[in-house]
Amino acid sequence: MPATLGRVLFLVSRRWRGCLLEIAETIVLTVVIFLLVQHFVAQPYQILQVSMENTLQPGQYVLVDKISPIFSDYKRGDVIVFQPPQGYSENGQDIPFIKRVIGVGGDLVEIRNDAVYVNGVKLDEPYVYEGQLTTPLNGQSSWRVPAGDLFVLGDHREASQDSRVFGPIPKSSVIGRAWLRYWPLSSLGWVSPAEYVGVPNASPVPSTEPPASPVPSTGPPASAAPSQ
Secondary structure (H helix, E strand, O other), rough: OHHHHHHHHHHHHHHHHHHHHHHHHHHHHHHHHHHHOOOOOEEEEOEEEEEEOOOOOOEEEEEEOHHHHHHHHOOOEEEEEEOOOOOOOOOOOOOEEEEEEEEEEEEEEEEEEEEEEEOOOOOOOOOOOHHHHOOOOOOEEEEEOOOEEEEEEEOOHHOOHHHHHHHHHHHHHHEEEEEEEEOOOOHHHHHOOOOOOOOOOOOOOOOOOOOOOOOOOOOOOOOOOOOO
């Protein structure tokens, strides 16, 4: 009898060890998948700023899409999350900023008559908080966006540190596109990009490198082919 009881206890113990091992493997796999998804695919982001009101409200959560920019470059109207230039923070906190892309590489962005112009065309911006006017913040009112950079503005123009202050930002500082507002559930919905009708394509950005000097020919001049 004791031998039988011991065998039963051994089998039960082995079964429990197997269950615990499966649970541990599942937990580890879940954590690894979560970290991979967050690092490479999508990342949750909490809105802590008022600079995107009323499009996004403080306290809301959005998912930041990291993978689509690999295949589809950032464009005007996108809402993006990025690391701000050094020295800029939100209420003393070193947190990523969230703004709207207004200009891409080559674009001429201007603020005049309290409105935003891109490549000479005035933008229709119905999302701007309470119809606020757009004014320069440091005396500069015109920017030519360098290749590989983005010009960004907050929808709440009077409460936003953006490219009017620190200039265009490099794409390398961008974490991704905000694409889904998921919390609270009452605010569930897509974060749709704006569309700017009639804005022409960006002008080519002049190269800062001097043109290459022509290499003199050292051979005899080529003979012209006779006319047929």
